[in-house]
Amino acid sequence: MRRATTGLVAVLAMVVFMGVASAQDKPADRVDINTATAADIMKVHGIGKKMAARIIEYRQEKGRFEHIRDLTQIKGIGEATFAKLVCAFYVVEEGPQTCVPYVGKGKKGGKKGLAPGQKVNLNTATAADLMQLNGIGQKKAQTIIEHRQKHGYFDSVKDLDDIKGFGKKTIERLAPDLEVMVDVNKADATTLWALGFTNADEIIKLRDSVGGFAEIDDLAQVPGIDKAALEKAEDILVFGKRE
CATH class of the missing domain: 1.10.150.320 (Photosystem II 12 kDa extrinsic protein)
Structure with missing residues (x-):
C-alpha cells in the first residue's frame, strides 16, 4: 500500500x-x-x-x-x-x-526604446515592429509598409527619403536602429514568412541539418521554395556564418 x-x-x-x-x-x-x-x-x-x-x-x-x-x-x-x-x-x-499596443489613429509615436543591439528590418517589419522606433506612430508605420508593397524592398535605409514626411534629419535619427538585409542563416520563421517564403519551416529544418546555406542556390533547392519570392528578395539576402 x-x-x-x-x-x-x-x-x-x-x-x-x-x-x-x-x-x-x-x-x-x-x-x-x-x-x-x-x-x-x-x-x-x-x-x-x-x-x-x-x-x-x-x-x-x-x-x-x-x-x-x-x-x-x-x-x-x-x-x-x-x-x-x-x-x-x-x-x-x-x-x-513583437507587440506594440495599438495607439489609435492620429497618435504619434513616443520614446519606445529597443533592446540593446536590436534593429528593425525595413523589409520584414510589421507596423508593430516599426512603431517601436522613436517618433514612428501608426500612420508613418503604415506609410512605410505601403511604400514597400508598391515599390518593392528597400535597398538602403536612405530609400526612406522617397517617402513623404521622411526628411534627412529624420532618416539620420532612425538609421542606427534600422537595417534592410536579411541573414538567411539566422532568420526565424516569421522573418522568412514576411519575405513570402511560406515554406519557412522547411527552410529552417534543412538549414539546421546542413549547418547553414552558403549561397542563394542552396536556398533555391529547398522543397516548396517560392521562386518568385526568392527572385524578389535576392538582393537583400545574405548568408552569414552560423554561430
Whole structure:
C-alpha cells in the first residue's frame, strides 16, 4: 500500500509540475489563435463579427495557423490590423511575437526604446515592429509598409527619403536602429514568412541539418521554395556564418 501511495504522489506531483510549467510558458496577456473563439477575437479593438468569422473560417479550412503572420492572408487584415492582433494572440509553437499596443489613429509615436543591439528590418517589419522606433506612430508605420508593397524592398535605409514626411534629419535619427538585409542563416520563421517564403519551416529544418546555406542556390533547392519570392528578395539576402 505504501509503495502504491508513493507512486500516486509522484504522479500527482508531476501533473502539478507540468501544469505550472505550462502556465509559465503561456503569455499571460495573449490567447492561442488556434483555440481562440469568435468572442475572444472580437475583444480586439476594431474587430467585429464578420472579421472574427473570417479568421475562424480560415483556421477551419487550413486546419490551424502555423504562424501568427498567417493572419495577413485573410481578406481585410492589413498590417495595421495585424499589429493589433499580434498583441492579443500567438501560435504556441512559434511563441509570442513583437507587440506594440495599438495607439489609435492620429497618435504619434513616443520614446519606445529597443533592446540593446536590436534593429528593425525595413523589409520584414510589421507596423508593430516599426512603431517601436522613436517618433514612428501608426500612420508613418503604415506609410512605410505601403511604400514597400508598391515599390518593392528597400535597398538602403536612405530609400526612406522617397517617402513623404521622411526628411534627412529624420532618416539620420532612425538609421542606427534600422537595417534592410536579411541573414538567411539566422532568420526565424516569421522573418522568412514576411519575405513570402511560406515554406519557412522547411527552410529552417534543412538549414539546421546542413549547418547553414552558403549561397542563394542552396536556398533555391529547398522543397516548396517560392521562386518568385526568392527572385524578389535576392538582393537583400545574405548568408552569414552560423554561430
